[in-house]
Amino acid sequence: MNHRLLPLASRLRRELFATPLDGLISVGLVVGLGAGLQALLHWALTQADWAVVQANSTLLVVGRYPLEQQWRLWLLTALLCGAAGITWGLLRGRGWPRSDRLAAAVLLVLGVVLPASLGLTAPIQQRWWWITGLLLLGRWAAGCWGAALPLRWRRLLPLAWPVLYLLGLGLIGGGLGLMTVRPSQWGGLLLTLIEASFAILVCFPLGIALALGRRSALPLLRWCSTLYIEFIRGAPLITLLFLGQNILGFLLPGGLAPDRVWRAAWILTCFAAAYVAEAVRAGLAALPRGQWEAARSLGLNMAQTLLHVVLPQALRVALPATVGQFITLLQDTTLLSLIGLLDLLGVARAVMANPEFLGRNAEVYLVLAVLFWCCCAALGLGSRALEHRLNRHSLRSEP
Amino acid sequence: MNTPWWRNRRLLPLLVQAVVGLLVLVTIALLLGNLVRNLSAAGLLLSWRWLNLPAGFDISETLLPFNAELPYWRALLAGLVNTVRVVLIGLIGATALGTLVGSAAFSSNGLLRRLSRTYVELIRNVPLLLQLLFWYFVVFLSLPNGTAAIQLPWAVLAKSGLYLGSTQLIDGVWHGSLRITLEFAALLTGLIIHSGAFIAEVVRGGVAAVPRGQWEAARSLGFTPGQTLSRIVLPQALRVIVPGLNSQYISLAKNSSLAVACGYSDLYSVAETTLNQTGRAVEVVLILLGTYLAIDLIISLLMNRLNQLVQIQER
Incomplete structure (x- = not known):
């Protein structure tokens, strides 16, 4: 016991009490942080009224999506979780390393605790159990038998994601026999995720094209790309969203202007493309x-050079900055609430305006902040893991 | 002579540029054509005469004197002055906070180092708009009034505002030599704390690059820690820090347009009201874009001058 305690004590001493001043700072910080934490806990456990979140959890997640059509969202969630589990299993194979066991445990706990703490009804809680089970089952099954699949099939599997994305948009929006749910009825987390995912997917190729244009030897391409990038980067997003809501209708022939939701999505896309272009340009x-x-000189043409030599290396360098832009983009979707769309923050503000929940701002904002923090931190973590993987790969391929 | 035209290294670039140029021109022409047609149908063709009409709305706090009878351009100018005020003070505050937090990352105190990291990670992963709303609605609007207000020797923070200088309580209402509205204080707090985290990363990166x-x-030459920092490390770190600061300062200027969330009347918020009253969408958006672009350019110019000063003077 002594030999375990001693390094800790000496480490503490070195870290916290190296000099008298350090000691003073440490004591001050411990006292201050302790008091702050205690106040926060006291508030969260005794003064806060979490009923505002419990009563509005459905509203916060899907907005005013018609109740009788919500089975489509459940189906989509199940499909996405199944696909995520299978992808996870294929990437990892049969073994369960410590990080995977930890992630599975966290998912299990979330799948059981979160629905219960939100006060959802028993059938809905059970749905979340099923979905969590499906995810872990997919991980297990794909881990066991994924390697046995023919290579040709496994090559095709990444294509499942874009197909699933389009299918998801179809499921959400309706059409083809399903009842149409207009974009104005989408809301909450659902709308935030649609806007962010759409903008991320479209702005990436757009950004690469703009970055290549800005570094092109052809002056006209260079000027056009530079002008676009600098114009977008010079303007605050809110003024561009404002432009989208108020002027896009004038710029396009009558009737062609998209719905308010899609207008905002396109503005977000065009906005993010300029920033992604700068990240990719640094990589180039x-x-x-x-x-x-x-x-x-090996005889590759321009397209082959780009596709096989330049972009794979440049994008690897640009990866952290690009994901950083995606994280910013996810956060920027909150600005949609300022132009009257009911994204997660917009719905939350509508909830807080409800006289029944007046003065419950702190609880709602705290939940939103935790949600955004988790999403953004997860993206950042994923980016670092991917970076690590790519770098390991490059080290192995270079003798 | 035998090369086919699609491999001709002189012709091809010209051809590509011609096609791209044509596409861009046609798109712009189409958009502008639609704009003119739709605007004239709505009776809103580009005109600046409305700027001289009385605004008819009031602005809650201005540095320039303003009332509802003054024209729109005065309203927009008052908004601009408000924006410039928050950006200037925000820049100073965020730089100070960022430098402090960024250098705390190199402290010999482990707790301080971790606290600095936690602060940066916490702030960077939560949307600014959410933070601003939090500061305004949760923190500042729940402040007590009267004798319960937070009192410091030189300042009083109450629900009715932040009072600086010599303060006194008269009939339950605070008076001070300088009153700062809660809207302004909340916006400033939010912007400084948000930008401070990003600037801390820039500072940390710069110092780590030495x-x-x-x-x-x-x-080992006998410099004291303070001298080491000011004579050796900082001059080298600044070369990395200044370009990073430039983009953070521009971000702060653009982020100040979220003032509308705190109810502070900055340029964007005045412009929004102006649009709602006049319907002059194109002109208002042009003014907004032009002004923010100008602010960004001014910041960039100043920071580039600073950058030239701190770069290595090679002979």
């Missing part, structure tokens, strides 16, 4: 000229 |  700039020249 | 050997060499 980091690539030695010799790579271009070597590829060209 | 090789360890520079610290050790300075210390």
Whole structure:
């Protein structure tokens, strides 16, 4: 016991009490942080009234999506979770490393505790259990038998994600025999996720094109891309959203202007594309000229050079900055509430305006902040894991 | 001579540019054509005469004197002055906070280092708008009034505002030599705390970019820790920090347009009201975009001058 305690004590001493001043700072910080934490806990456990979140959890998650059509969202959630489990299993194989066991445990706890603490009815709680079970089952099954699949099939499996995305948009929006649910009825977390995912997916290729344009040898392409990027980066997003809501209708021929929700999605996309372009441009700039020249002198044409030599390396360098932009984009979707859309924050503000829940701002904002924090931190973590994986790969391929 | 035209290295670039140029021109022409047609149908063709009409709305707090009878351009100008005020004070505050937090990441105190990291991670992963709403609605609007207000020797923070200088309580209402509205205080707090986290990362990156050997060499030459920082490390770190600061300052200027969330009348909020009253969408958006672009350019110009000062003077 002594040999375990001693390093801790000496470490504490080195970390916290190296000099008298450090000791003073440490004591001050411990006292201050302790008091703050105690006040927060006291508030959360005794003064806060979490009924506002419990009573409005459905509203916060899907907005005014028609009740009798919500089975489509459940189906979509199940499909997405199943696909996520299978992808996870295929990536990891048969083994369950410690990080996977930890993630599975966290998912299990979330799947059981979260629905219960939100005060959902028993059938809905059970649905969440099923969905969590499906995810873990997919992980287990794909881990066991994924490797046995023919290679040709496994190559095709990543294509399932774009198909699933389009299917999801179809399920949400309706059509083809399903009842149409107009975008104005989408709301809450659902709307936030649709807007963010759409903008992320579309702005990425757009950003790459703009970055290539800005570094092009052709002056006209260079000028156009530069002008666009600098114009967008010079304007606050809110003024561009404002432009989208008030002027886009004038710019397009009558009737062609998209719905308010899609207008905002396109503005977000165009906005993010300029920032992604700058991230990708930095990646392109980091690539030695010799790579271009070597590829060209090997007889690759322009498209092959880009696709096989330049972009794989440049995008790897640009990955952290690009994901950083995606995280910003996810956060920027909150601005939609300022132009009257009912995204997560918009719904939350509507809930707080309800006289029944007056003065319960702190609870709602805290829940929203935790939700955003988790999403953004997860994206950042994923980016770091991917970066690690790619770098490991590149080290192995270079002798 | 035998190369086919699609491999011709002179012709091809010209052709590509011609096609792209044509596409861009046609798109712009189409959009502008629609704009003119739709605007004239709505009777809103581009005109600036409405700027001289009386605004008819009031602005809650202005540095320039303003009332509802003054024209729209005065309203927009008052909004601009409000924006500039919050940006200037915000820049100073965020730089101070960011420098403090960024250098805390190098403290010998482990707790302080971790606290600095936690602050940055916490702030960067929560949307600014949410933070601003939190500061305004949860923190500042729940402040007590009267004798229960938070009193410091030189300042009083009450629900009716932040009073600085010599303060006194008269009939349950605070008076001070300088009163700052809660809207302004909330916006400023939110912006400084948000930008401070980003600037802390810039500062941390800049200091981390100075090789360890520079610290050790300075210390072994007998420099005190303070001298090491000010004479050796900072001049080198600044070369990395200043370009990063530039983009953070521009972000702060653009983020100030979220003032509308706190009920502070900045340029964007005045412009929104103006649009609602006049319907002059195109002109209002042009003014907004032009003004923010100008603010960004001014910040960029100043920071580029600063950048030239801190770069290595090579002979």
